[in-house]
Amino acid sequence: MTDTQLNFDVIVVGAGPAGLSAAIELKRLGTGSVLVVEREKQAGGIPRHCLHSPYGMREWNRLMFGPAYARRLTQDALDAGVDIRCETTVTALKPNGVIDISSDAGQQTLTGRAVLLAMGARETSRSARLVGGTKPKGVMNTATLQNFAAFCDHMPFKRPVVVGTELVSFSALMTCRSHGVRPVAMLEKNGRITARAPFALAPKAMGVPLHLETQIAQIHGKRQVEAVTIIDPSGSHTLQCDGVIFTGGFRPENALLRSSGFEIDSGSLGPKIDQYGRLSDTGYYCAGNILRGIETAGWCWNEGRKVAQCIAAGLQGDLPPRTPVNVSAQASASEHAIKFTLPQAISPSDPKAPVAFDKLQLRLSDAYTGDVVIGTSTHRVSSKPERRILLPLPQSPVSQKALP
Amino acid sequence: MSKVYDVAIIGAGVIGCAIARRLTLDGARVIVLEKAPDILDGASKANSAILHTGFDAPQGSLELACVQEGYKEYEALRGQMNLPLDRCGALVLAWTEDQEARLPILMEQAHANGVEDVAPLSRTETLALESALNSTVRASFRVPRESLIDPWSAPHAYLLQALLNGADLKRDCPVLAGQFDGRQWTLTTPRGDIQATYVINAAGLYGDKVDLILLGQSSFNIRPRKGQFVVFDKMAARLTQHILLPVPTETTKGIVVCRTIWGNLLVGPTAEEQEDRETAGLDQDTLEMLRAKGAEILPELASEEVTSLYAGLRPACEHKEYQIKTHPDTNMVTVGAIRSTGLSSALGTAAHVGRLLEGLGHQAQPIKIPDLPQMGMLAEHETRDWQRAGNQGILCHCEKVTYREAMAVLNDPLAPKSFAGFKRRTRASMGRCQGFYCGQAVQSLLDEKGLEHD
Ligand SMILES: Cc1cc2nc3c(=O)[nH]c(=O)nc-3n(C[C@H](O)[C@H](O)[C@H](O)COP(=O)(O)OP(=O)(O)OC[C@H]3O[C@@H](n4cnc5c(N)ncnc54)[C@H](O)[C@@H]3O)c2cc1C
Numbered sequence: 001m002t003d004t005q006l007n008f009d010v011i012v013v014g015a016g017p018a019g020l021s022a023a024i025e026l027k028r029l030g031t032g033s034v035l036v037v038e039r040e041k042q043a044g045g046i047p048r049h050c051l052h053s054p055y056g057m058r059e060w061n062r063l064m065f066g067p068a069y070a071r072r073l074t075q076d077a078l079d080a081g082v083d084i085r086c087e088t089t090v091t092a093l094k095p096n097g098v099i100d101i102s103s104d105a106g107q108q109t110l111t112g113r114a115v116l117l118a119m120g121a122r123e124t125s126r127s128a129r130l131v132g133g134t135k136p137k138g139v140m141n142t143a144t145l146q147n148f149a150a151f152c153d154h155m156p157f158k159r160p161v162v163v164g165t166e167l168v169s170f171s172a173l174m175t176c177r178s179h180g181v182r183p184v185a186m187l188e189k190n191g192r193i194t195a196r197a198p199f200a201l202a203p204k205a206m207g208v209p210l211h212l213e214t215q216i217a218q219i220h221g222k223r224q225v226e227a228v229t230i231i232d233p234s235g236s237h238t239l240q241c242d243g244v245i246f247t248g249g250f251r252p253e254n255a256l257l258r259s260s261g262f263e264i265d266s267g268s269l270g271p272k273i274d275q276y277g278r279l280s281d282t283g284y285y286c287a288g289n290i291l292r293g294i295e296t297a298g299w300c301w302n303e304g305r306k307v308a309q310c311i312a313a314g315l316q317g318d319l320p321p322r323t324p325v326n327v328s329a330q331a332s333a334s335e336h337a338i339k340f341t342l343p344q345a346i347s348p349s350d351p352k353a354p355v356a357f358d359k360l361q362l363r364l365s366d367a368y369t370g371d372v373v374i375g376t377s378t379h380r381v382s383s384k385p386e387r388r389i390l391l392p393l394p395q396s397p398v399s400q401k402a403l404p
Numbered sequence: 405m406s407k408v409y410d411v412a413i414i415g416a417g418v419i420g421c422a423i424a425r426r427l428t429l430d431g432a433r434v435i436v437l438e439k440a441p442d443i444l445d446g447a448s449k450a451n452s453a454i455l456h457t458g459f460d461a462p463q464g465s466l467e468l469a470c471v472q473e474g475y476k477e478y479e480a481l482r483g484q485m486n487l488p489l490d491r492c493g494a495l496v497l498a499w500t501e502d503q504e505a506r507l508p509i510l511m512e513q514a515h516a517n518g519v520e521d522v523a524p525l526s527r528t529e530t531l532a533l534e535s536a537l538n539s540t541v542r543a544s545f546r547v548p549r550e551s552l553i554d555p556w557s558a559p560h561a562y563l564l565q566a567l568l569n570g571a572d573l574k575r576d577c578p579v580l581a582g583q584f585d586g587r588q589w590t591l592t593t594p595r596g597d598i599q600a601t602y603v604i605n606a607a608g609l610y611g612d613k614v615d616l617i618l619l620g621q622s623s624f625n626i627r628p629r630k631g632q633f634v635v636f637d638k639m640a641a642r643l644t645q646h647i648l649l650p651v652p653t654e655t656t657k658g659i660v661v662c663r664t665i666w667g668n669l670l671v672g673p674t675a676e677e678q679e680d681r682e683t684a685g686l687d688q689d690t691l692e693m694l695r696a697k698g699a700e701i702l703p704e705l706a707s708e709e710v711t712s713l714y715a716g717l718r719p720a721c722e723h724k725e726y727q728i729k730t731h732p733d734t735n736m737v738t739v740g741a742i743r744s745t746g747l748s749s750a751l752g753t754a755a756h757v758g759r760l761l762e763g764l765g766h767q768a769q770p771i772k773i774p775d776l777p778q779m780g781m782l783a784e785h786e787t788r789d790w791q792r793a794g795n796q797g798i799l800c801h802c803e804k805v806t807y808r809e810a811m812a813v814l815n816d817p818l819a820p821k822s823f824a825g826f827k828r829r830t831r832a833s834m835g836r837c838q839g840f841y842c843g844q845a846v847q848s849l850l851d852e853k854g855l856e857h858d
């Protein structure tokens with residue numbers, strides 16, 4: 001390919017696990033030209049800077065660290081004949097697979113017969129959490145911390161506080177401990193950690209006190225962080241530290257979708273898709289963390305692959321039309337327990353067509369035990385918030401085309 | 405060897421920067437002394453970035469005159485230096501009967517202030533202009549020329565033009581003491597003595613303190629007044645075209661909702677008196693209040709993401725009026741307590757100070773064809789560097805800051821001396837992700853360039 005090529009069978013936005021696995025699968029299925037557009041200097045997405053495992057189990061049955069995993073996926077894509085353009089940012093999505101990009105060459109327009117959006121997710125910043133105090137250096141998310149560990153010869157602090165207890169929070173702990181940084185505490189506002197129970201042992205094993213029912217109220221310091229004020233049931237306290245890592249609270253990197261006029265699910269903050277991964281403009285598909293905040297790399301990788309199969313079918317004209325019926329989900333005993341379902345809508349089915357989302361992904365915002373009514377069927381659910389719950393996909397509506 | 409300057413300006417806030425430009429162009433040999441590692445580190449670091457018409461300024465005040473002269477000059481020179489202006493206009497909104505009753509009075513004041521183009525709007529007309537507005541609004545009036553500017557590129561441009569035309573700048577250089585020997589001043593700083601015929605005190609939040617150390621007395625006492633803001637992501641900017649102003653009260657202009665020149669949307673500021681002149685702390689409850697207030701005015705704001713938080717300190721004092729004073733016996737001018745309109749008035753205030761200095765006997769030949777700096781254009785409604793060829797790729801994705809923009813700033817005569825200074829000049833890592841993606845890349849770039857960072 002030359003950089004002057006402007007038309008492709010498929011354009012993938014984002015070279016993370018979802019985008020790269022989709023591109024590889026598309027080539028395997030014989031798709032002509034597949035371009036992956038990535039705004040960073042290197043392909044690989046988030047795993048590029050995750051200097052820890054587990055990565056690669058689902059993909060290759062191997063336990064890998066993030067960077068090796070990112071390199072392998074990238075190499076596999078190149079070997080499969082995928083074109084990857086790094087340092088290229090997609091700036092607008094237009095009808096019928098027309099996208100605007102920006103690179104050193106300035107602005108250009110590319111066209112894909114289909115476009116897969118795999119822009120990933122990011123953590124919630126200190127600002128979006130409205131945490132008070134001053135704005136010294138040393139306040140960041142886990143990914144930024146990991147970027148320092150992976151690409152920089154110094155760490156931004158020595159004794160930070162870690163806020164949050166999601167899976168990624170433990171990545172933050174691991175990254176700290178393997179880079180000579182000793183967190184002074186891990187804070188969780190609820191009475192138990194968000195990640196699965198065994199992880200509660202990890203901070204102690206790493207010599208980091210875990211404070212439950214504790215919130216961060218203020219950050220202090222002029223240049224560098226000097227302390228934080230925390231609030232627990234016994235009152236407010238000052239904790240000396242030189243940094244704050246705000247972990248998790250993942251949200252889809254959805255600005256491009258929104259500014260391009262795609263409808264956003266107020267629960268997942270991602271786009272609304274049908275079981276083939278299609279958006280409201282049928283040239284566009286979606287996979288990976290852009291759909292819902294956070295899943296593991298393996299899950300996103302698999303999703304990319306499955307959506308790629310739908311894209312390939314779509315290019316052959318083998319997907320049913322997108323005439324979706326919205327999925328209705330109700331938790332009988334609690335109005336606000338349901339955060340989102342994926343997909344949000346069901347299009348007609350077709351025995352010839354592959355289905356990317358063959359289960360309904362349900363996520364709760366609060367712990368809930370009780371019935372959940374999906375369309376016309378009722379399911380018993382008992383789960384903590386933010387866990388992946390898989391339910392049978394509701395029945396497809398009858399295709400208009402299929403009617404005599 | 406020590407050089408004798410015509411004028412030493414103490415403080416590189418927007419006021420000091422504008423004065424440096426004016427006096428340099430008028431022919432004076434100028435030095436600017438700033439105590440912070442970088443310029444714009446005091447009151448000028450955080451404001452609402454509105455270029456005011458003066459429609460609501462006190463009638464007949466010096467403030468009004470400076471704001472209006474400043475507005476005109478900004479309009480005249482912005483094209484020459486590539487400075488943005490978004491002439492979006494403001495709506496003064498009445499939500500209660502009492503407020504509605506005050507609209508005609510405020511419009512009369514606008515007329516008296518020479519702002520003739522204000523126009524009353526009914527509820528329906530208001531909602532026709534701003535459809536996302538809470539429909540309980542009762543009435544408003546429109547001030548067409550209230551505008552948005554870049555609060556940092558403007559003062560940078562002023563000082564940069566001064567530097568290009570011969571002025572000197574010393575950062576990290578607090579003035580600690582000074583002696584006037586009847587002919588000239590000797591100012592004591594940790595970086596050596598500075599000699600100058602005239603001294604201008606433009607020390608903002610320390611205006612009274614600098615008067616005290618140089619004159620032994622001050623006719624005003626600074627009482628910092630904090631203003632906190634929440635900033636929403638660019639998608640929220642669709643919700644309003646205008647600057648949405650409340651009917652002001654005795655003590656404050658009130659909480660404003662407006663876009664920023666960079667295409668975000670801000671809600672603020674508060675008005676909170678405090679003793680501390682250095683720290684503008686953020687308070688979670690106040691931030692929640694601002695968030696809620698924003699959603700009250702623009703209901704759709706409730707589901708928008710907060711991008712950033714900031715707070716600034718106004719150099720307020722016990723008097724309402726600017727404290728601009730000449731001290732003829734000591735060749736000094738104090739430009740103090742430029743409380744809440746300094747960004748708008750800076751060029752006008754500078755012109756006024758230029759005339760005061762002439763009154764003190766200062767004479768010089770204006771520079772015939774001054775050099776003009778070209779500023780990077782960061783305004784969302786203008787063509788940005790990322791849209792042009794040769795931009796070297798994007799460093800900060802949320803604000804679409806290019807490497808070329810970053811390098812231009814780092815190689816400029818007014819290169820930043822701190823991370824914060826770099827962010828003010830480029831907006832890198834000030835967007836929705838707050839550094840999630842680019843934080844380390846930005847830091848490494850600055851490390852590489854050898855910036856001593858904060
Ligand atoms: C700190 C951290 C630790 C983690 N640890 C683990 C772990 O140990 N094991 C595990 O399985 N998972 C882990 N995860 C999760 C895993 O990394 C993600 O699930 C996975 O990377 C998601 O893949 P993705 O392709 O959806 O998105 P991403 O990996 O986020 O990739 C998205 C890509 O899109 C690009 N992009 C975005 N917008 C544009 C645009 N407009 N134009 C061009 N390109 C764009 C981005 O630059 C990025 O490269 C971790 C995540 C984090 C943040």
Ligand SMILES: Cc1cc2nc3c(=O)[nH]c(=O)nc-3n(C[C@H](O)[C@H](O)[C@H](O)COP(=O)(O)OP(=O)(O)OC[C@H]3O[C@@H](n4cnc5c(N)ncnc54)[C@H](O)[C@@H]3O)c2cc1C
Nearest residue numbers: 415417419439446447448452454579608631745746747748
């Ligand atoms: C919340 C808020 C909102 C505002 N909104 C607007 C608006 O929308 N429009 C508008 O026009 N105006 C607005 N303003 C007002 C405007 O920001 C101020 O009027 C202006 O910044 C004052 O600038 P200054 O140069 O006088 O002071 P400063 O910016 O404080 O500059 C003084 C400088 O002097 C330095 N200094 C102090 N002591 C010494 C010393 N001893 N030696 C050397 N240097 C010293 C300081 O470090 C500082 O850099 C707002 C202000 C705030 C706080």
